[in-house]
Amino acid sequence: MRFARFRSGPLAMVLWVCSGAILAQPGLEPGFPSKPVRIVVPYAPGGGLDILARMASGPLNERWGVPIIVDNRPGASGIVGTQIVAKAAPDGYTLGMVSVEFITAPFVYRQSPYDTIKDFTGVIHTASQSYLLVVHPSVAAQSVRELIALCKLRSLNYTSSGLGGMGHLSGALFQRMTGTQMVFVNYKGTGPALTDTIAGQVQVIFVNPLPAMPHIKSGRLRLLASTDAKRIASMPDVPTIAESGVPGFSTNGWNALIAPAGTPKPVVRSINEAVAAIIKSSYGSERILSGGAEPAGGTPEEINALMRADYKRWSDIIRTMKIRAEY
Numbered sequence: 001m002r003f004a005r006f007r008s009g010p011l012a013m014v015l016w017v018c019s020g021a022i023l024a025q026p027g028l029e030p031g032f033p034s035k036p037v038r039i040v041v042p043y044a045p046g047g048g049l050d051i052l053a054r055m056a057s058g059p060l061n062e063r064w065g066v067p068i069i070v071d072n073r074p075g076a077s078g079i080v081g082t083q084i085v086a087k088a089a090p091d092g093y094t095l096g097m098v099s100v101e102f103i104t105a106p107f108v109y110r111q112s113p114y115d116t117i118k119d120f121t122g123v124i125h126t127a128s129q130s131y132l133l134v135v136h137p138s139v140a141a142q143s144v145r146e147l148i149a150l151c152k153l154r155s156l157n158y159t160s161s162g163l164g165g166m167g168h169l170s171g172a173l174f175q176r177m178t179g180t181q182m183v184f185v186n187y188k189g190t191g192p193a194l195t196d197t198i199a200g201q202v203q204v205i206f207v208n209p210l211p212a213m214p215h216i217k218s219g220r221l222r223l224l225a226s227t228d229a230k231r232i233a234s235m236p237d238v239p240t241i242a243e244s245g246v247p248g249f250s251t252n253g254w255n256a257l258i259a260p261a262g263t264p265k266p267v268v269r270s271i272n273e274a275v276a277a278i279i280k281s282s283y284g285s286e287r288i289l290s291g292g293a294e295p296a297g298g299t300p301e302e303i304n305a306l307m308r309a310d311y312k313r314w315s316d317i318i319r320t321m322k323i324r325a326e327y
Helices: 010-023 048-064 076-087 101-108 144-153 166-178 190-198 209-217 265-280 282-290 300-321
Strands: 037-041 068-072 094-099 120-130 132-135 156-159 182-185 204-207 222-226 252-260 293-297
Touching: 037 076, 048 068, 048 094, 068 076, 076 094, 076 101, 076 252, 094 101, 101 166, 101 252, 101 300, 120 209, 120 265, 120 300, 132 144, 132 209, 144 222, 156 190, 166 182, 166 204, 166 300, 190 204, 190 209, 204 209, 209 222, 252 300, 265 282, 265 293, 265 300, 282 293
Parallel strands: 037 068, 037 094, 156 182, 156 204
Antiparallel strands: 094 252, 120 252, 120 293, 132 204, 132 222
């Protein structure tokens, strides 16, 4: 199967192919879609999920002939936007673009308006990625060991995409395993967090590679290490935190396409097959790798199993570390 090359990104290709598969399914609305399709991004503009959604909007509009609305709804580490998907009709006109924070945030906030496992269905695991430990150039640390030593001399602050997100949890685990203390500065998304880190208002950030790499390459930020247990395939020269003085350290994230619970299984299966074909193609794999992520794929059952496993893992860690919002 051949796929057209869209400059706007692999996700646009994924959803463009999905449209043809959905039309062939029995029992679906004739001529789907016949009205605007909304992609809810539960974070502020400028983050990795926002970048992917906006890459998809143009080609989808051209193919489907209906407006594609990228709806940024930041707040409560993704809970505000994700709630919209939970309450949406399972008809294909509201989709959610989520990362592992989709699982972790409800454990941090006192009251979650939805059940992470019961109110959604996973469609496909699109990619996995390590996070990056990055500092402002003014920070006098060229390595993880030097950062640890600096943290023990004076107080630094750090940020991420939001409270309870993978970046926040990576920072909390880093402090716990190194015996250091940093002040967490909360933002409503990666975009504003990166902006203030680049400006020097924040000194350290644990961040998704996709939005951070342009600023690292330009020298506005300094990359120290990655957070996963193994090095990033597209960044083989970047050491992990574990091999840089913190043995056993490991956190990583994933991206997934989700739909409201009750979305017909034929729709889920058709989208899954189309996305899997893109991920497995050389073009899709190269684009995912270039963003600092690892191509994933698999069945709907496998992404749902991953979500359940992370639900248990992170609920235990968050409770043990007593990470809670004040509201």
